[in-house]
Amino acid sequence: xxxxxxxxxxxxxxxxxxxxxxxxxxxxxxxxxxxxxxxxxxxxxxxxxxxxxxxxxxxxxxxxxxxxxxxxxxxxxxxxxxxxxxxxxxxxxxxxxxxxxxxxxxxxxxxxxxxxxxxxxxxxxxxxxxxxxxxxxxxxxxxxxxx
Amino acid sequence: xxxxxxxxxxxxxxxxxxxxxxxxxxxxxxxxxxxxxxxxxxxxxxxxxxxxxxxxxxxxxxxxxxxxxxxxxxxxxxxxxxxxxxxxxxxxxxxxxxxxxxxxxxxxxxxxxxxxxxxxxxxxxxxxxxxxxxxxxxxxxxxxxxxxxxxxxxxxxxxxxxxxxxxxxxxxxxxxxxxxxxxxxxxxxxxxxxxxxxxxxxxxxxxxxxxxxxxxxxxxxxxxxxxxxxxxxxxxxxxxxxxxxxxxxxxxxxxxxxxxxxxxxxxxxxxxxxxxxxxxxxxxxxxxxxxxxxxxxxxxxxxxxxxxxxxxxxxxxxxxxxxxxxxxxxxxxxxxxxxxxxxxxxxxxxxxxxxxxxxxxxxxxxxxxxxxxxxxxxxxxxxxxxxxxxxxxxxxxxxxxxxxxx
Numbered sequence: 013x014x015x016x017x018x019x020x021x022x023x024x025x026x027x028x029x030x031x032x033x034x035x036x037x038x039x040x041x042x043x044x045x046x047x048x049x050x051x052x053x054x055x056x057x058x059x060x061x062x063x064x065x066x067x068x069x070x071x072x073x074x075x076x077x078x079x080x081x082x083x084x085x086x087x088x089x090x091x092x093x094x095x096x097x098x099x100x101x102x103x104x105x106x107x108x109x110x111x112x113x114x115x116x117x118x119x120x121x122x123x124x125x126x127x128x129x130x131x132x133x134x135x136x137x138x139x140x141x142x143x144x145x146x147x148x149x150x151x152x153x154x155x156x157x158x159x
Numbered sequence: 160x161x162x163x164x165x166x167x168x169x170x171x172x173x174x175x176x177x178x179x180x181x182x183x184x185x186x187x188x189x190x191x192x193x194x195x196x197x198x199x200x201x202x203x204x205x206x207x208x209x210x211x212x213x214x215x216x217x218x219x220x221x222x223x224x225x226x227x228x229x230x231x232x233x234x235x236x237x238x239x240x241x242x243x244x245x246x247x248x249x250x251x252x253x254x255x256x257x258x259x260x261x262x263x264x265x266x267x268x269x270x271x272x273x274x275x276x277x278x279x280x281x282x283x284x285x286x287x288x289x290x291x292x293x294x295x296x297x298x299x300x301x302x303x304x305x306x307x308x309x310x311x312x313x314x315x316x317x318x319x320x321x322x323x324x325x326x327x328x329x330x331x332x333x334x335x336x337x338x339x340x341x342x343x344x345x346x347x348x349x350x351x352x353x354x355x356x357x358x359x360x361x362x363x364x365x366x367x368x369x370x371x372x373x374x375x376x377x378x379x380x381x382x383x384x385x386x387x388x389x390x391x392x393x394x395x396x397x398x399x400x401x402x403x404x405x406x407x408x409x410x411x412x413x414x415x416x417x418x419x420x421x422x423x424x425x426x427x428x429x430x431x432x433x434x435x436x437x438x439x440x441x442x443x444x445x446x447x448x449x450x451x452x453x454x455x456x457x458x459x460x461x462x463x464x465x466x467x468x469x470x471x472x473x474x475x476x477x478x479x480x481x482x483x484x485x486x487x488x489x490x491x492x493x494x495x496x497x498x499x500x501x502x503x504x505x506x507x508x509x510x511x512x513x514x515x516x517x518x519x520x521x522x523x524x525x526x527x528x529x530x531x532x533x534x535x536x537x538x539x540x541x542x543x544x545x546x547x548x549x550x551x552x553x554x555x556x557x558x559x560x561x562x563x564x565x
Contacts, residue, residue, distance in 0.1 A: 049405060056404035060416055069423030073270035074431070078412050085409075 039096035039106060045154040047093055048109050048147050054086050054116055055144035062123055062140055065133025075127035083120025089113045105150050112146050119143065166374050170382040177386020178307060178393075179441030180260040180411070181253075181348035181502040183434060184495055186390055187408045188563065189341045190397025195319075195327030198394050200342045202328060204349025205387030207542045211513055213379035214520040214531065214539065215355045219362035220371050221529045226359045226516060227455035233515040242511035243456045249508050250353050250449035252501035254484035257442035259494025263411045264435045277488050281481055284442055293364045293463045300440025307433030310392040313421040319399045327394070340556040340563050343549050347502050349390065350546070352512040353448035360451040364464050372529065411495060446484070450477040499562055506553040509546045517543055 061078045064070030090113030098106040119136050126132035189197040215226050224232070227246075231239040262276035269276075291299060331338075367375065396417040401408060408414065414434065418426035447463070453476050454461035460470040467474040488494060517539045521531040531539060557563075 050407065053405045053407045057406045057413065057416070060400075060404075060406075060420055064419050064423070064427070067423065070419055070427055071268070071424055074267045074412065074415075074419075074427060077267050077270055078410070078416075081410050081412065 039093070039098040039102070041099060041102050041154055043096075044093070044098065044102050044106055044109065045151055047089060048105075048112075048151045048154065050089055051086070051109065051112050051116060052144050052147035052151060054082055054089070055112075055140050055147055058082055058116065058120060058123070059137055059140035059144065062119075062133050062137035065123065065127060066130055066137050067133075068130055070127075072128040075133075076124050079120045079123035079127065083117050083124060086113050086116035086120055090117060102154065105154055108146070108150050112143055112150070115139070115143050166377055170378055170385070173301065173378045173382025174305065174385040174389070177383060178304065178389055178437040179253075179348075179351070179445075180256050180438050180494070180498050181344075181351060182390050183260075183393065183411065183414050183437070184408075184498045185341065185344040185348045185502060186393035187397045187401075187414045189345050190394040190399075191401035191406055191408050193333075193338060193341065194398040194402040195324050195394065196331045196333065196338075197341055197345050198324065198327030198391055199330045200345040201349065201390050201394060202387060203545075204346040205383055205390060206538070207346070207545070208349050208354060209379045209383040210535065210538045210542055211350070211355050211516060212358045212383065213376055214535065215359035215516050216362045216367070216375035216379060217372060217529055218516065218520050218526070219359040220367040220375055221369055221526055222519075223363065225363050225451065225455055226356050226512065227452045229519045230512070230515045231456055233518055234511075238511075239456060242508070242515075243452055245508040245511055246352055246356070246452055247449055249351075249501060249505045250356075250445055250452070251480060251483055251487070252497055252504065253351065253353055253445040254442060254449065254480055255487035256494055256498040256501050257438050257445055258481075258484050259488040259497060260411055260438040261435065261442060262488065263494060264431055264438065267412050267415075268431055268435075274489055277485055280439075280442075281485055284439065284446075285478070285481070288443060288463070293361070296440075296443060296463075297361070300436050300443065303436025304433055304440060306429045307389050307437060309418045309422065309426055309429040309433065310389060310396055313418045313426065314392045314395040314399070316421045317396060317399045317417075319395055324395055327398075336556055336559045337563065339552065340560040343506060343553050343556055344499070344502055344563065345394075346545075346549060347506045347509070347553070349387075350509060351445075351502070351505050352508050353445040355512060355516065356448035356452055357444040360447070360455070360461075364462055369529065409495060446477055446480050449480045450474075496562070500557075503553050503557045506546075506549050510543070510550055513543060513546060 058079070061070070061075055061082070065075050090110055093106060093110045093113060096106070119139050122132060123136050186201060189201070218229060219225050222229075227239075227243070230242050234242065258277055258280055261280035262273050265276040265280060266273050287299070288296065362371070362375065365371075393414070397408065400406075400417045400420060401413075406413070411434070415427055415430035418430035420426075422429075450473050451461060453459075454470070454473045459472045461473040462470055465473075487497065519525055520539070521536055523530040
């Protein structure tokens with residue numbers, strides 16, 4: 013009788029935990045917010061590198077290597093966010109963040125390909141600013157604070 | 160006149176050779192994260208290294224004994240051995256960080272494979288050390304490091320709120336673990352143990368005597384103070400440009416970005432050139448320091464001036480330390496991460512390096528009239544207290560903040 017009761021309690025606890033964990037996801041609002049802030053920072057840095065390219069005020073090797081490094085970071089952030097299981101309440105923002113991260117990776121790839129082309133530099137700079145604004149808007153929605 | 164000129168050249172070399180990869184990384188990150196709030200920690204670190212470098216140079220000039228000789232003499236074999244092991248581990252990490260930094264800067268300039276540049280960098284250093292005398296090494300990298308004055312020009316060009324910059328000289332009351340971690344990092348980056356090991360052994364290499372005490376004092380006080388201006392300018396340019404944008408400078412290349420924004424390609428090249436010389440000089444200083452310590456502790460013949468034939472074990476150990484450092488960098492660990500660990504772990508080794516210097520420099524029976532005066536003694540003990548606190552706090556802060564990652 014005691015064994016049956018113990019088994020029942022254990023099963024209930026396991027079921028409760030499974031239910032809770034299933035609903036929670038492993039990506040909290042705070043973690044997503046930090047990831048989005050990193051994307052905003054990457055976009056800002058990318059904008060500065062692109063500005064150098066646009067104004068013919070940098071060295072092509074520097075711009076290419078920086079774009080490669082920062083692009084790798086954007087790619088990594090996109091994969092990390094895409095692989096994570098978000099809380100139900102932030103699922104939409106997670107999707108938006110992944111889209112921004114992928115866009116950043118593409119922009120850095122473009123900069124890497126054309127590190128000496130002023131026209132491409134100007135376009136990338138403009139798109140970087142837009143990506144940063146998008147990331148800031150997502151972060152603002154998550155934290156309620158203006159970025 | 161000739162003597163004044165020689166002293167001036169020494170000071171200039173000290174200014175240019177002041178920064179290393181630890182300063183570049185920590186000061187830039189400190190500015191990006193906390194704007195100007197950590198300038199006081201950088202200044203405190205600069206005063207600390209000036210105080211202890213002056214003491215170690217004075218001990219070397221008066222007694223003819225470099226730091227590790229003093230450590231073994233004062234602490235005895237057992238504790239001296241612990242100091243040797245701790246310093247060597249930190250020095251090897253530092254050499255690896257500097258070599259990795261050199262390879263990154265070369266990659267930014269010439270865009271080829273990082274691992275190839277690690278090998279190129281180490282071979283170039285070996286050739287330069289083989290060709291130049293000790294004084295020539297100091298001057299080459301010291302004068303080259305002056306290119307980083309572009310950071311001071313960038314700070315002026317940015318026209319920051321100088322009132323806010325001045326406010327950064329006053330310690331703020333932030334007690335968050337990340338802030339405290341960067342207090343430790345910026346302070347420790349200025350006080351890396353290899354700097355006094357190299358400085359005091361360099362005094363023996365250049366055969367300093369009591370006649371050089373004035374030169375020693377001016378090098379330590381004026382040279383390091385002006386070097387500190389470079390260190391503070393890194394915080395200012397980063398705080399001005401990166402802090403409002405939320406940029407996280409996790410890559411060495413980001414350090415040069417503010418100069419590019421201010422002065423275009425010329426600014427970028429000056430910044431990268433200056434970084435190359437500072438980091439290259441620090442790679443030589445730290446690798447020499449590791450070999451100096453080992454040779455002095457074991458009683459081997461040592462010194463660049465003796466040459467490989469007269470000091471073979473010293474030369475072989477120097478090459479061995481470089482080889483181990485190359486293996487660490489080639490293992491794929493990010494050099495910036497190696498830098499952060501080498502700086503934070505160095506804090507633990509600081510008391511073992513600075514305590515014997517403080518004791519011997521204040522010992523009138525040993526130093527005679529050149530023993531510490533009241534100001535040097537007071538500053539030395541105050542800084543030693545601070546070093547103990549930082550040594551106790553460094554590893555917990557490293558773990559709590561996930562290596563400064565927040």
